Amino acid sequence: MIEKEVNPHFENFLFDWSTKFQFLVGGYGSSKSYHIALKLILKMLEDKRTALVVREVYDTHRDSTFSLLEEIVIDLGLEGRVKCLSSPMQLRFPNGSKIIFKGMDKPAKLKSINNVSIIWVEECSEVKYAGFKELLGRLRHPKLKLHMLLSTNPVGEDNWTFKHFFKDELTGRLVLDDHELYEKRTVITNDTYYHHSTADDNLFLPESYIAQLEELKEYDPDLYRIARKGHFGVNGIRVLPQFEEWPHREVMAAIKNVKKPINRVGMDFGFEDSFNAVVRMVIDHNQKILYIYWQYYKNKMTDDLTAKDLEEFKRTKELIIADSAEPKAIQYYKQCGFRMKGARKFQGSRLANTKKVKRFKKIICSKNCPDVIRELKYLTYQVDSEGNIIPDEFKIDPHSFSAIWYGLDGYEVSDLKGGSVSVLK
Known part of the structure; x- marks a missing residue:
């Protein structure tokens, strides 16, 4: 039995594995990455699986995803049961589950991966669309249900994440109106669990951090939209607003x-x-x-x-x-x-x-x-x-x-x- 206090907005997400894709988008400090990491550890303890954690650049794992997962293992009192190996970075569980880490900057190393049933793509907007499709090909297992978790801060509507998971105006393809997600906060459609969060959803944040995000409204409206509101949009000043x-x-x-x-x-x-x-x-x-x-x-x-x-x-x-x-x-x-x-x-x-x-x-x-x-x-x-x-x-x-x-x-x-x-x- 593991007891852990979590943010209420993420409670249902932690145990929902009903869809193949789970797309989490939100502002700064919303705790989306933390709850994905926690969800992943709980799943690894429950089932014997191999999970792959991906970022665009491999070396950025050490101070982000690996460090976060290691922190949660220690916080849950599991350091005696779950081994966090630093070279190469890997988490090994007592039931044979393991979490491995790769970067899209070294695509050749993806080819040696077998029986991966869960992939977490952190900061997925930084990964190229071709890389995302390559990862889909690596997600395979003869028996276990497959899942891909994707987390990102919102970027421009020209990014592949928006076009793939929401709408592509060029082709007329519509999966989900992003404003519907901002309103409902969670939406399940097209075998995808959508989750939107902001700093207000993180009850463990100091008020000073939220106040700092609010200040962006006065001098950097683009970053305010991304960091505080967690909304997609146009990054930068439009040349032709008319x-x-x-x-x-x-x-x-x-x-x-x-x-x-x-x-x-x-x-x-x-x-x-x-x-x-x-x-x-x-x-x-x-x-x-x-x-x-x-x-x-x-x-x-x-x-x-x-x-x-x-x-x-x-x-x-x-x-x-x-x-x-x-x-x-x-x-x-x-x-x-x-x-x-x-x-x-x-x-x-x-x-x-x-x-x-x-x-x-x-x-x-x-x-x-x-x-x-x-x-x-x-x-x-x-x-x-x-x-x-x-x-x-x-x-x-x-x-x-x-x-x-x-x-x-x-x-x-x-x-x-x-x-x-x-x-x-």
């Missing part, structure tokens, strides 16, 4: 109602890691709205293959304004019968183009343009070592944004201060 996605039919209907529409096409070149990105746009100059209704987005395509894909532009005679850094490619397309020219580039053009796009009151994108949505909806600024934003650098390389820059070459949105406007068609 970006919206609409059903394609609604976008086209709105475009039909634009008085004196300005049609533009922009193209960014890419091949190996970057992409050939083409966007069709319509500008509502009076309302200061940019509509994006068509995209082309492919990589590892030679110019001749891309030219075949874009054959319709030869028939429509639309002018494509492309990246002037590729004059050879532009000349090739022109020889193939395309109307194409290079966009102007100058010192500071990245910043100038970014500011230009930001001046639109609305940027409305058709849902038929999934790559544009993926890149621009949550596009955030890069920051320097002191946390200051870099106004012409972003956390990803948004090829569709570059295509928009080029397509808008020669056009100026009205100066919000009432300055002059030039519109070159």
Whole structure:
């Protein structure tokens, strides 16, 4: 008989093994990792199993998961029965159960693991999606029920954990609305036990710690959302907060109602890691709205293959304004019968183009343009070592944004201060 006082919000979780996946997300100090470790030890004592504990970097186990498990073993008075071995890190139980530790930075060592029936992925948002799928393949046992425990602080909605366990706007896949979890605190669906927690759920925390988390609200709202509220969201300052996605039919209907529409096409070149990105746009100059209704987005395509894909532009005679850094490619397309020219580039053009796009009151994108949505909806600024934003650098390389820059070459949105406007068609 083991007696241990635990936080009430975790009592049901400790003994619920009804699902294959158990996904715990929460703010700082919520005690989610502690209760996963306790749950794991109790299960190892009950059944003869091999459990695998994983972090992205192996060496981080020693001061986190291994240290936590060892602390609980001592606290439960089990140090005489459960051996905590430090080299290699391992916990051995009297019934033959064992807990082993691996890092995704050494994937070759995962291949030698056999009969693992439980995996705990700590800070799972730091593990790559490919690594998560690799771990699923390592979770196998001929007789025992399989379980994977995943714990994390919430990160951006572009992280694979959010897309896999909640919703992926790009594909339209919806498993669970995260706001439903924040409201209900625990949800069981799709063979997954979801659990949300905050520092308020940890009755053993000093009030000074919670007060410290509350202070984040005043000077770091992003970290406040993560650390205090335990909510997913957009990490960083969005470049285009006015970006919206609409059903394609609604976008086209709105475009039909634009008085004196300005049609533009922009193209960014890419091949190996970057992409050939083409966007069709319509500008509502009076309302200061940019509509994006068509995209082309492919990589590892030679110019001749891309030219075949874009054959319709030869028939429509639309002018494509492309990246002037590729004059050879532009000349090739022109020889193939395309109307194409290079966009102007100058010192500071990245910043100038970014500011230009930001001046639109609305940027409305058709849902038929999934790559544009993926890149621009949550596009955030890069920051320097002191946390200051870099106004012409972003956390990803948004090829569709570059295509928009080029397509808008020669056009100026009205100066919000009432300055002059030039519109070159």
